[in-house]
Amino acid sequence: MLLGHADDNLVLAQQLGGWISRAPELEEDIALGNIALDHLGVARALYTLAGAVEGRGHDEDDLAMFRDEHDYRNLLLVEQPNGDFANTMVRQLFFDSYQVPLWEDLASSEDLELAGIAARALKEARYHFRHSSGWVIRLGDGTEESASRTERAVDALWPFTEEMFDGATAGYRPSWERTVVSVLAEARLSVPEGSHQQSGGREGRHSEHLASLLAEMQWMQRTYPGLKW
Amino acid sequence: MDATDLPGIEMVIAATRPDLGLAREVVGRVIDPEIPVLTIGELGILSEVAIDGGEVVVTITPTYSGCPALRQIEDEIRSHLAQAGFDRVIVKTTNTPAWSTDRLTPGARAKLAAFGIAPPTSIGEVICPQCAAGAPRMVSRFGSTACKALMVCSQCGEPFDWFKEF
Numbered sequence: 365m366l367l368g369h370a371d372d373n374l375v376l377a378q379q380l381g382g383w384i385s386r387a388p389e390l391e392e393d394i395a396l397g398n399i400a401l402d403h404l405g406v407a408r409a410l411y412t413l414a415g416a417v418e419g420r421g422h423d424e425d426d427l428a429m430f431r432d433e434h435d436y437r438n439l440l441l442v443e444q445p446n447g448d449f450a451n452t453m454v455r456q457l458f459f460d461s462y463q464v465p466l467w468e469d470l471a472s473s474e475d476l477e478l479a480g481i482a483a484r485a486l487k488e489a490r491y492h493f494r495h496s497s498g499w500v501i502r503l504g505d506g507t508e509e510s511a512s513r514t515e516r517a518v519d520a521l522w523p524f525t526e527e528m529f530d531g532a533t534a535g536y537r538p539s540w541e542r543t544v545v546s547v548l549a550e551a552r553l554s555v556p557e558g559s560h561q562q563s564g565g566r567e568g569r570h571s572e573h574l575a576s577l578l579a580e581m582q583w584m585q586r587t588y589p590g591l592k593w
Numbered sequence: 594m595d596a597t598d599l600p601g602i603e604m605v606i607a608a609t610r611p612d613l614g615l616a617r618e619v620v621g622r623v624i625d626p627e628i629p630v631l632t633i634g635e636l637g638i639l640s641e642v643a644i645d646g647g648e649v650v651v652t653i654t655p656t657y658s659g660c661p662a663l664r665q666i667e668d669e670i671r672s673h674l675a676q677a678g679f680d681r682v683i684v685k686t687t688n689t690p691a692w693s694t695d696r697l698t699p700g701a702r703a704k705l706a707a708f709g710i711a712p713p714t715s716i717g718e719v720i721c722p723q724c725a726a727g728a729p730r731m732v733s734r735f736g737s738t739a740c741k742a743l744m745v746c747s748q749c750g751e752p753f754d755w756f757k758e759f
Contacts, residue, residue, distance in 0.1 A: 391733035398735040401659025480688035
């Protein structure tokens with residue numbers, strides 16, 4: 365499970381990094397870069413912890429760089445392409461709204477290292493949520509163009525939301541739904557109903573998007589194993 | 594002849610045991626690379642300096658998950674200690690307990706304000722470090738570093754960084 369949370373954060377960090385130099389404004393470029401760095405930092409801490417728990421001497425780089433697509437346990441949501449800015453913000457809103465109850469829960473974990481990582485990640489997730497929810501409201505309640513793009517993003521990403529609430533994470537669903545429904549209402553966007561739901565990420569069954577993302581992220585380490593800056 | 598009969602051997606043995614007080618003083622002088630008016634001690638990043646056998650063990654607590662300065666801080670700690678003659682150094686990071694802005698020393702807050710960075714307070718209490726006016730406008734939640742947001746004073750119009758409460 366540690367690995368799944370680490371993979372979520374690494375994949376999303378890599379995706380957000382794709383916005384650098386391409387964001388709609390300079391402040392947003394910096395914001396997305398900062399958010400990506402937070403996710404990357406969470407992933408690094410969790411990989412290190414997962415490697416220690418596994419006890420086979422794997423470090424953060426081994427786990428990030430030398431596992432193939434079917435070994436990744438991330439949610440399908442985070443591997444969905446950036447799309448336009450509205451799509452990236454809706455994906456972020458859905459993920460932030462899930463990370464807040466997750467870290468709230470894990471902050472009281474019996475594993476003190478995990479509790480420490482979660483306590484810090486919780487504050488960051490709340491901060492990211494303020495950013496993503498603020499944008500979704502501005503875009504949804506903005507121009508006709510921004511509203512229709514945001515509506516399209518909500519519809520396109522909704523099928524990947526149910527997967528977040530499985531087994532140990534099922535309890536976070538009410539909190540997530542309350543949060544997301546209230547943001548969408550303020551953004552004057554409708555909540556999709558009866559949408560088909562897709563899952564499989566936690567078992568290593570991914571969409572075609574993950575393979576190309578990992579190829580770009582891993583090729584340097586795969587070509588020159590152990591390469592350091 | 595037995596090695597312990599050599600003159601001066603006690604001094605050599607004594608010299609291999611690192612001086613904790615000196616190590617603490619040296620590490621205490623390490624400056625944060627992103628906020629160059631504060632030491633890592635004032636920022637609450639430095640958690641412990643200890644001696645374990647012949648090694649100096651320094652424990653630091655990362656601030657934000659994504660703070661890219663952590664590696665540089667580790668390097669700075671090593672180079673400061675090496676210059677003071679400590680060649681066996683271990684730098685550990687701990688996530689427990691998590692860092693928060695409550696760990697800043699009172700002196701650190703005053704230094705930040707003097708440097709032009711509004712110290713961490715709740716958003717309603719942020720005051721302009723130039724003219725001390727309240728109620729600045731937030732330009733961006735994310736500023737020049739992970740720990741800061743970009744503000745503009747509503748009184749004097751100067752832009753400034755606010756060290757976010759975390």
